[in-house]
Amino acid sequence: MMENSKSEILNSKQIQILKIQNTKQLEERTLKFAKGVIAFIKDIPRTITNIEIIKQLVRSSSSIGANYIEANESLSNSGGDRIYEDI
Numbered sequence: 001m002m003e004n005s006k007s008e009i010l011n012s013k014q015i016q017i018l019k020i021q022n023t024k025q026l027e028e029r030t031l032k033f034a035k036g037v038i039a040f041i042k043d044i045p046r047t048i049t050n051i052e053i054i055k056q057l058v059r060s061s062s063s064i065g066a067n068y069i070e071a072n073e074s075l076s077n078s079g080g081d082r083i084y085e086d087i
Contacts, residue, residue, distance in 0.1 A: 023072055030065030037061035 010018070038061075041054045 027065060027069060030068055034062040034065060 037057060041057060044050055044054060046054075
């Protein structure tokens with residue numbers, strides 16, 4: 001059992017719900033981050049050097065969420081709908 005900030009004892013079902021909510025929040029934040037990076041790079045001048053940096057920046061910023069989802073799914077062995085399917 002676990003205690004929350006109000007010193008209530010949580011049962012296993014409540015703990016599962018909190019874990020799912022935290023997972024969704026992190027997925028949403030990583031998606032927001034990737035979209036923010038994409039919006040940011042639209043204003044960067046396209047020079048030969050910048051083009052390569054932009055490609056790497058987009059790949060690395062979007063892989064954060066993808067890697068988190070993949071790792072999380074392998075731990076839980078449960079699929080389910082993911083918000084990254086919307087990109």
